[in-house]
Amino acid sequence: MKALWSEMSHQLEQQKKLTNEIIMNMTQERYTNKFKTLSNYESIGAVICFGIGVHILTNFGKLDTWYLQACGVFTLGVLFILPILVLNSLKRIRNLNITNTNYKETLLNYSKAKQNLLKLQQFGIFLSFILMFAVSGVFAKIWSNKDFFTVERNFWANLSILFAIFFVVVCSYWGYRTYNRVVRSAENVLKELE
Amino acid sequence: MPNKEEFVRIIKQHEGVIFKITTMYTDNRDDQKDLYQDVVYQLWKSFDSFRAQSKFSTWMYRISLNTALTRLKKSKRMGNTVSIDKVILEQTENYNPEFEDKLKQMYAHIKQLNVLEKGLMLLLLEGKKYEEIAEITGLTPSNVGTRISRIKQKLKQQIVKE
Numbered sequence: 001m002k003a004l005w006s007e008m009s010h011q012l013e014q015q016k017k018l019t020n021e022i023i024m025n026m027t028q029e030r031y032t033n034k035f036k037t038l039s040n041y042e043s044i045g046a047v048i049c050f051g052i053g054v055h056i057l058t059n060f061g062k063l064d065t066w067y068l069q070a071c072g073v074f075t076l077g078v079l080f081i082l083p084i085l086v087l088n089s090l091k092r093i094r095n096l097n098i099t100n101t102n103y104k105e106t107l108l109n110y111s112k113a114k115q116n117l118l119k120l121q122q123f124g125i126f127l128s129f130i131l132m133f134a135v136s137g138v139f140a141k142i143w144s145n146k147d148f149f150t151v152e153r154n155f156w157a158n159l160s161i162l163f164a165i166f167f168v169v170v171c172s173y174w175g176y177r178t179y180n181r182v183v184r185s186a187e188n189v190l191k192e193l194e
Numbered sequence: 195m196p197n198k199e200e201f202v203r204i205i206k207q208h209e210g211v212i213f214k215i216t217t218m219y220t221d222n223r224d225d226q227k228d229l230y231q232d233v234v235y236q237l238w239k240s241f242d243s244f245r246a247q248s249k250f251s252t253w254m255y256r257i258s259l260n261t262a263l264t265r266l267k268k269s270k271r272m273g274n275t276v277s278i279d280k281v282i283l284e285q286t287e288n289y290n291p292e293f294e295d296k297l298k299q300m301y302a303h304i305k306q307l308n309v310l311e312k313g314l315m316l317l318l319l320e321g322k323k324y325e326e327i328a329e330i331t332g333l334t335p336s337n338v339g340t341r342i343s344r345i346k347q348k349l350k351q352q353i354v355k356e
Binding site: 001002004005006007008009012013093096098099100101102103104105106107110188 | 209210213214236239240243256257259260261263264293296297300308309310313319320321329330331332333349
């Protein structure tokens with residue numbers, strides 16, 4: 001393996017192709033920050049959440065029973081707090097100092113930050129299940145002045161609720177499995193190093 | 195502001211190393227190019243902070259490995275991935291397909307290792323001594339030795355399995 005590696009290194013030495021211009025381009029305008037892109041998506045999501053939150057806040061007076069008010073408070077909590085936590089988590093990963101730390105420290109810091117972000121997203125998936133009912137209650141009242149929890153529903157309304165539940169369950173299960181796998185691999189790295 | 199000429203000269207001098215690291219930590223040509231740019235950018239950003247307390251190559255390995263490690267993939271690219279079909283980029287007169295196949299096999303074995311093991315293996319193949327590997331990774335030299343013998347064992351098993 002070592003001989004093969006040396007031969008490859010030798011051949012790579014002979015086919016150097018970077019020019020001064022390419023190198024400087026890489027360091028400046030052509031550089032795109034992957035975390036920045038991800039943060040941009042999350043920021044757009046956060047603005048949408050805040051917008052919906054403000055809409056609920058301005059119509060909060062229409063929620064006239066204790067359980068609808070509880071749904072409203074829960075929805076507002078999720079819409080305002082969760083995006084901030086996710087953006088903070090992303091910021092933590094983005095600001096990891098990789099220039100003054102060694103490989104082991106970076107691996108530890110990164111795994112911890114990644115675990116934190118993934119657990120938060122995992123938590124968000126579970127919250128979405130409760131959120132689905134809470135949001136339905138809140139918007140049924142605000143938009144149609146109907147109590148979602150007591151109103152009589154026809155067959156199609158019940159079917160669409162069942163479909164929505166099925167959809168959220170499938171998404172939650174898939175998301176949970178995916179995140180669990182990634183979190184476990186981050187945990188293994190930490191166990192190995194600590 | 196870092197010294198541009200000095201930076202360009204050093205990057206040119208070490209471009210093979212950056213190529214090897216980025217190839218080890220990515221699965222397709224697009225990702226490899228992205229990571230290559232990230233590494234060069236990080237080196238540029240931290241070039242001023244290099245205090246010559248350690249060898250330049252030690253510092254460069256550290257920054258490159260750290261960059262590879264903390265690179266967050268947006269998502270799996272769909273459809274337009276270009277697998278790393280060639281390790282040696284250009285078909286020169288000396289281009290040898292058999293050698294290329296062996297290289298691909300070697301990379302395939304190394305890619306099965308975990309991130310820390312990959313880094314250690316790369317440094318070992320680069321001919322670094324345990325002390326220097328320890329300086330780059332933050333492990334103790336004895337720990338480096340233990341881990342490397344485990345990696346060798348693992349690779350042997352992988353190769354025997356085939």
